[in-house]
Amino acid sequence: MSTAVSTSGLAPRDRALEPPVLSPAMIRQPAFREGWRNYYQIALGIASWGLMTGVAMSNSGLSLFEAMLMTVLVFAGTAQLAALPLIVAGAPVWVILVAAFCVNLRFVVFSEHLRNYVMHLPFRERMMFGYLSGDVNYVLFTQRHPHPATHDPQLRGEQVAWYVGNTAANYVNWCVACLTGVLLASTLPTSWGLGFAGTLAVLGVMCAMLDSRMRILTAILAGGVAVMAYALPLKLNLVVAILLSVGICLLLEYTVLRRHVEEQEARQRRQGRP
Amino acid sequence: MSIISVPGQTDWLTILIIIGLTLVTIVSRSFFFISRRNLPMPTWFQRSLKYAPVAALAALVIPEIAVTQGELASWNDARLYGALAGALWYFRRRSVMGTILVGMAVYLPLHLGLGW
Numbered sequence A: 001m002s003t004a005v006s007t008s009g010l011a012p013r014d015r016a017l018e019p020p021v022l023s024p025a026m027i028r029q030p031a032f033r034e035g036w037r038n039y040y041q042i043a044l045g046i047a048s049w050g051l052m053t054g055v056a057m058s059n060s061g062l063s064l065f066e067a068m069l070m071t072v073l074v075f076a077g078t079a080q081l082a083a084l085p086l087i088v089a090g091a092p093v094w095v096i097l098v099a100a101f102c103v104n105l106r107f108v109v110f111s112e113h114l115r116n117y118v119m120h121l122p123f124r125e126r127m128m129f130g131y132l133s134g135d136v137n138y139v140l141f142t143q144r145h146p147h148p149a150t151h152d153p154q155l156r157g158e159q160v161a162w163y164v165g166n167t168a169a170n171y172v173n174w175c176v177a178c179l180t181g182v183l184l185a186s187t188l189p190t191s192w193g194l195g196f197a198g199t200l201a202v203l204g205v206m207c208a209m210l211d212s213r214m215r216i217l218t219a220i221l222a223g224g225v226a227v228m229a230y231a232l233p234l235k236l237n238l239v240v241a242i243l244l245s246v247g248i249c250l251l252l253e254y255t256v257l258r259r260h261v262e263e264q265e266a267r268q269r270r271q272g273r274p
Numbered sequence B: 001m002s003i004i005s006v007p008g009q010t011d012w013l014t015i016l017i018i019i020g021l022t023l024v025t026i027v028s029r030s031f032f033f034i035s036r037r038n039l040p041m042p043t044w045f046q047r048s049l050k051y052a053p054v055a056a057l058a059a060l061v062i063p064e065i066a067v068t069q070g071e072l073a074s075w076n077d078a079r080l081y082g083a084l085a086g087a088l089w090y091f092r093r094r095s096v097m098g099t100i101l102v103g104m105a106v107y108l109p110l111h112l113g114l115g116w
Helices: A024-028 A030-038 A040-059 A064-074 A077-088 A093-103 A105-118 A123-131 A135-144 A153-185 A196-208 A213-228 A233-254 A258-270 B012-029 B043-066 B078-093 B096-113
Strands: none
Touching: A024 A030, A024 A153, A030 A040, A030 A135, A030 A153, A040 A064, A040 A077, A040 A135, A040 A153, A040 A196, A040 B096, A064 A077, A064 A153, A064 B012, A077 A093, A077 A196, A077 B012, A077 B043, A093 A105, A093 A233, A093 B012, A093 B043, A105 A123, A105 A135, A105 A153, A105 B012, A105 B043, A123 A153, A123 B012, A135 A153, A196 B043, A196 B078, A196 B096, A213 A233, A213 B043, A233 A258, A233 B043, B043 B078, B078 B096
């Protein structure tokens, strides 16, 4: 069911038109600056989100160094907020990583779509391109460049530079806002409970995903199972809740809802959506 | 066995988790860039992608709100009212930032003023 086209027929890379990701030559490209400036429209919204994440990290009991390290390395707001209570509760490393990966699964979908823009690049540059990709960049980029220029090195170079400019601006903005939040909150007492803002943020993101009846069912099942299985050790209630709720919804799709789901997927394919 | 870290102190396990989370960021965002071959996505995997993120978030956040120290939260828990206000705000105005602000505006007076 992959929507990706074959990458074997790509035009070879033109080093002059397509400089390495984040090299000085790329930063000098006008497309890089255009992408960077395009980010300004959402900078304030992301900054307040980063500020709040910084406050939540600081209040959860991470040390100053840990909070700063998490900011500049992990660079994924929802996954950071999701991991905090698990770290505090002493959950095993693999449970924390599985939870973060599930939260990040939307990026897997984005990467399938963005694949055709980057497969001419070497591995290390593709990883850098992917690492910097935030949700907002993906949305802005696919509005500006809806079709990958697989055979035109000039346009292809501009597209990559535009995207990296946009994501680099996001990285800088995010880190500055997050670190400001960390430093600000480290001067305030944790008993105020400002860390609850992180819980509310995750709740808000969850509410934003409740766009179909099946997803509402998933959330109710997952939340209910996670509460009922709370006594399980090692935060395994989380793993059980994810497996059970997703499993039940898939089972419904393959049995009672089979006809309905197949019609829906055929409709989406006709409209060319992934 | 779990290792309870001392709040505010740097420990190696947390550093290890942060490095692991960094790898999760890289692998998830570059997932289909890793291999040059066209990996077909099986239908069941594609379908579960619709549900796994919301399942993970619900499984995390609902116990965060509804459970205190292993017990169901009692009626006088400020988090219940903060979360309820935030969720209601979301479904009226569709703003995550508004959810946070309204939720905190309900939570803080109850928590700091009444000690809930």
